[in-house]
Amino acid sequence: MAVQLDFRFPTPPAPGETLEVAEGVLWLRLPLPFRLDHVNVYLIEDGAGFALLDTGIDDETTRQIWDGLIAGALKGRPLTRILSSHCHPDHIGLAGWLCDRLGLELHATQTEYLDALNIRLDAGALNSEPYRSFYLNHGLDEARIEILLNRGLHYLRMVSHLPRTFNRMMAEETLEIGGRTFEVLTGGGHSAEQAMLYCREGGFILCADQAMAKISPNISVEAIDPNGDPLGAYLRSLRQLKQELPPETLALPGHNLPFVGLGVRIDELIAHHQARCEAILKALQVGPSSALDLVPVVFGRSIDDPHQMSFAFGETLAHVNYLARRKELAIRAGKDGAWTISQPV
Ligand SMILES: [Zn+2]
Numbered sequence: 001m002a003v004q005l006d007f008r009f010p011t012p013p014a015p016g017e018t019l020e021v022a023e024g025v026l027w028l029r030l031p032l033p034f035r036l037d038h039v040n041v042y043l044i045e046d047g048a049g050f051a052l053l054d055t056g057i058d059d060e061t062t063r064q065i066w067d068g069l070i071a072g073a074l075k076g077r078p079l080t081r082i083l084s085s086h087c088h089p090d091h092i093g094l095a096g097w098l099c100d101r102l103g104l105e106l107h108a109t110q111t112e113y114l115d116a117l118n119i120r121l122d123a124g125a126l127n128s129e130p131y132r133s134f135y136l137n138h139g140l141d142e143a144r145i146e147i148l149l150n151r152g153l154h155y156l157r158m159v160s161h162l163p164r165t166f167n168r169m170m171a172e173e174t175l176e177i178g179g180r181t182f183e184v185l186t187g188g189g190h191s192a193e194q195a196m197l198y199c200r201e202g203g204f205i206l207c208a209d210q211a212m213a214k215i216s217p218n219i220s221v222e223a224i225d226p227n228g229d230p231l232g233a234y235l236r237s238l239r240q241l242k243q244e245l246p247p248e249t250l251a252l253p254g255h256n257l258p259f260v261g262l263g264v265r266i267d268e269l270i271a272h273h274q275a276r277c278e279a280i281l282k283a284l285q286v287g288p289s290s291a292l293d294l295v296p297v298v299f300g301r302s303i304d305d306p307h308q309m310s311f312a313f314g315e316t317l318a319h320v321n322y323l324a325r326r327k328e329l330a331i332r333a334g335k336d337g338a339w340t341i342s343q344p345v
Contacts, residue, residue: 005213005261008250012257016065016073018043021258022204022250024178030056030065032090036215039090040254042206045178049078053197053206054085054254057093057158066094070102083169084108085208086191087116089158091254097160107167107175109186111193116162123152131223137337139292140313148223148310169195182206185241189234190217196241204250210237211265213256216272220314221321231322235270242266276319277328280341284329288342291317 009027013019018026024045029038039057043050056062070079081104084092092108099106106113127149135145169175171186175197182197190209198205209217219234242263251262259265276298283289283297291313296302298316303309320341323329330344 004264005259007213007257007259009258012038012040016068018073021252022199022202024180025202025204025206025252026050027252027258028069030062030090032057033059033061036255038255040252040256040258042252043074043079044083044182044206046080047178049080050074051081051083051177052079052098053083054091054208055082055094055098057089058097058160059093059158062094063097066098078102079104081167082106083175083195083197084112085196085206085254086194087112087119088191088209089155091208092116092162093159095160096162099163100161105165105167106163107169109169109193109195112191112195113162113166113168115192116159119152119155120159120162123156126150126152126223133337134223134226135313137333137339138313138317139290139338144306144309144313147306148313151310185244187234187237187240189219189230189237198245198249203246203248204252205241205245205262206252207241207254207262209254210234211241211251211262211269212253213251213259213265215255216269218311218315219273219318220311221317222314227321229318229321229325231273231318232325235273238266238269273319277323280316280319280323281328281343284341284343288340291320291339291341294320294341 009021012029013027015031018028021027026043028041032039041054043052079102082095082098084095095106135148169184171184173184175182180199182199185196185198186193187210194208194210196205196207196210219230221228245262247263249262250260252258279297280294295312295316298319299312303312324331327344330342332340334340
């Protein structure tokens, strides 16, 4: 995998240090206390200072890194505004803290801003009906359901408050940063309206978590949108990126290394999801299944860690819903409310 990608910058900068990866764009890597142990954020030259795309999570380590950068490592050049690619904690975690502290404005897409706000307004809301039954009826046990239902509270521990206003970034609009034009692209799948910034004249795209060199972003059905088709949205976004961007475009992603070869990587990601769909259809030839029982089919192994399981379950359901929309399988409720997934009739 990924052998055809061209890694121009194989060594990431140390935490708190920056590396210029395109003219006027500095790559900064922030630590994360998870199995995925880092997030990439980018400083984009903006007049005398830098616009910042994404912030890291809100924890003591990341705050200290920002303290150090603001106090000196940016060589007196101020941050001018905060851009947020999407509402996940590793990307928006310190946006409010930085905005307030430095008197800056936030730029985000409307859905990402409102999704972040929604969790903040009622973090415990997911921990109720009909969300609990949704997971129960798809075969999950209580322990795993608790993790899924408490994600709102967990989220708030990693995200500072939000500014009360934001500047809306929208697909097909542009953003002027440091005298250059950045085209706003948005894509669903990993989150509902993730923003990517394409600098045509600079030959690079800040593509956040939509396309990364090694990992495949989590594409999950959420209980709030139980019949949603995030995988369909994701595949549409990948095809759009491949179609619209020249093959030599430098991809500056939210995790892993920057790379050239977006088209190659997009083909791999599409094939990866197609293989998962085929594995589900093959398993259903043997007999009907619950979504839970399809998790090892999709991942090729059993998943014991309950946190991993919550992601894996959402991702499995994304493939199930995708296939159901296309009438390649059927989801039926039994008398006890439990859902059964089977071949279409
Ligand atoms: Zn991320």
